[in-house]
Amino acid sequence: MASAFFSAFIFLFSLKLSHVMCAPNCGPIVANDTDRIEFALNLEFLEAEFFLYGALGEGLDSIAPYLAEGGPTPIGAKKANLDHLVRRIIEEFGYQEVGHLRAIFTRIGGIHRPLLDLSRHTFAKVFDEAVGFKLSPPFDPYLNTLNYLLASYVIPYVGLVGYVGTIPNLSNKNSLSLVASLLGVEAGQDAVIRTLLYERAKETVEPYDITVAHFTNKISSLRNKLGMCGIKDEGLIVPLFLGAENRTDSNILSADPNSLSYARTPPEILRIVYGSGSEYVPGGFFPKGGNGNIARSFLEKA
Numbered sequence: 001m002a003s004a005f006f007s008a009f010i011f012l013f014s015l016k017l018s019h020v021m022c023a024p025n026c027g028p029i030v031a032n033d034t035d036r037i038e039f040a041l042n043l044e045f046l047e048a049e050f051f052l053y054g055a056l057g058e059g060l061d062s063i064a065p066y067l068a069e070g071g072p073t074p075i076g077a078k079k080a081n082l083d084h085l086v087r088r089i090i091e092e093f094g095y096q097e098v099g100h101l102r103a104i105f106t107r108i109g110g111i112h113r114p115l116l117d118l119s120r121h122t123f124a125k126v127f128d129e130a131v132g133f134k135l136s137p138p139f140d141p142y143l144n145t146l147n148y149l150l151a152s153y154v155i156p157y158v159g160l161v162g163y164v165g166t167i168p169n170l171s172n173k174n175s176l177s178l179v180a181s182l183l184g185v186e187a188g189q190d191a192v193i194r195t196l197l198y199e200r201a202k203e204t205v206e207p208y209d210i211t212v213a214h215f216t217n218k219i220s221s222l223r224n225k226l227g228m229c230g231i232k233d234e235g236l237i238v239p240l241f242l243g244a245e246n247r248t249d250s251n252i253l254s255a256d257p258n259s260l261s262y263a264r265t266p267p268e269i270l271r272i273v274y275g276s277g278s279e280y281v282p283g284g285f286f287p288k289g290g291n292g293n294i295a296r297s298f299l300e301k302a
Contacts, residue, residue, distance in 0.1 A: 025267045025279070026229035028168075031294055033175040034108050036166050038292040039266050040182070041104055043159035045071075045113050046273070046285055047189075048097035050155060053077035053118065054148055055091035060098065060113070067101045068113040071291070076119020080142040086149065086196070093189050100182055107178055111291040122285060123151050126275065130218040135208055146205060150215055152193045155285075157254065158223070158264070158272055160186045161232060165263035187261070191253060198236050198252050213237045220254070226272045232262035266294050 031039075045068075049059045057079030060068050082090065104110070124138035127150075141151030163183040170176050194216075201213040217235030224233050234242070238251045244259055255261055264272075267279040275284030280302040282289035289299045 026265065028165075029266055029294070031169075031266075033170050033172050035293045036169065036266075037104055037108055037175060037179065038111050039290070039294040040159065040162060040166065040179075041101065041111050041292060042114055042286070042290040042295060043155075043162060043269070043273070044097055044100045044104065046116055046118075047156055047159060048094060048101060049074045049077055049116055050118055050152070051090050051094035051097060054080040054142070054152075055082065055087050055094055060101075063095075064098050064102065067098070067105055067110060069110045071111075071113025072115045074116040074118050075287075076117060076122065078142050080148040081144050082148055083145045086145045089192060089196075090148070090152070096185055096189070100185070103178065103182070107174070114286055114291045114295075115288045117285055117287050123154070126154060126219075126222070126284070127215070129275070130215070130222040131210065132218075137207070146200065146203070146212070149193060149197050150205070150212065150219075153197060153216055154219055156186060156190045156193065157233070158269055160190050161262050161264040162266070162269050164261045165265050165268075168263075194236060194252050194254075198250065201236050223272050226275065226277045227264060227268040228271060228277060229264070229268050232264060232268075267298070270295060270298065 045060070052059045052063060053074070054077075056062075059074060059077060061073060080087075080090075101110070120138065120140045120142065123141040124135070127139040128134050139147065141147050160183065163179055163186060167176060167179055167183070170179060197212055197216060201211065201216075203212050204210065205212060205215060213236045217237070220233040220235045224231050227233075234251050234254045236251055237249050240246060240249050243249050243251060244255075253259075270279035270290060271277050273285050274282050274289070276282070279298040282299065289295060
């Protein structure tokens with residue numbers, strides 16, 4: 001009972017803090033359909049390379065190089081030490097992301113693949129910031145299946161909530177159809193990752209003496225902090241009154257009180273994937289920033 005009360009207190013404190021820290025730019029931005037969908041390519045590139053390298057040890061340059069539009073090869077990506085089941089799942093996800101890139105490329109054109117940093121160092125920094133101290137040894141996403149799943153928790157959900165935020169602002173029927181179709185698969189990928197992690201929620205991640213559930217809660221809190229627009233992200237286990245219909249503490253699908261998906265704007269997404277809390281300051285997975293008119297417009301104002 002005390003533990004549940006403490007968890008609820010921490011969540012509400014974080015919620016209050018997040019509102020205090022809200023950035024001015026939390027509303028929709030002005031952009032056309034093409035620019036909005038091109039912006040999503042940044043996340044699609046990130047997911048494609050992480051999944052392909054994780055499962056196969058090679059990325060887009062080996063599978064469909066033309067989709068990269070001459071953009072630089074990712075930094076630090078490598079094959080992960082995965083068990084057979086998860087390797088097959090991640091391989092499928094990687095191919096699905098190639099399909100997403102091709103669908104967008106075919107419908108509206110592509111952008112140069114931005115420089116991506118998928119190195120152990122980048123993930124280690126994210127996990128250090130999430131837990132609030134330097135993990136020893138540094139977190140390695142490629143070390144084993146559990147680490148890779150936790151690293152995967154970091155990425156696809158950001159694209160999912162980005163698509164949810166994009167759809168209401170699209171004006172063309174073809175654009176709506178494309179993004180809705182992309183969202184369906186992104187949501188499925190995130191659900192699979194969260195389910196695999198939920199099965200191991202109470203397991204301790206060696207050698208850190210931190211459970212899987214606690215890591216997910218910390219990562220979600222970090223994304224809320226960086227996004228600076230309130231609570232739009234929750235871990236795998238929540239206080240009962242925050243669960244679906246206040247009847248469960250399981251949170252396999254992150255959603256609002258009506259079990260509707262959260263939405264994020266492009267500035268929020270950039271703050272998170274840059275790891276800087278600012279859409280004007282690149283870093284994190286995008287050391288030189290994202291590409292496309294929306295992402296570059298913020299960099300030009302920096």
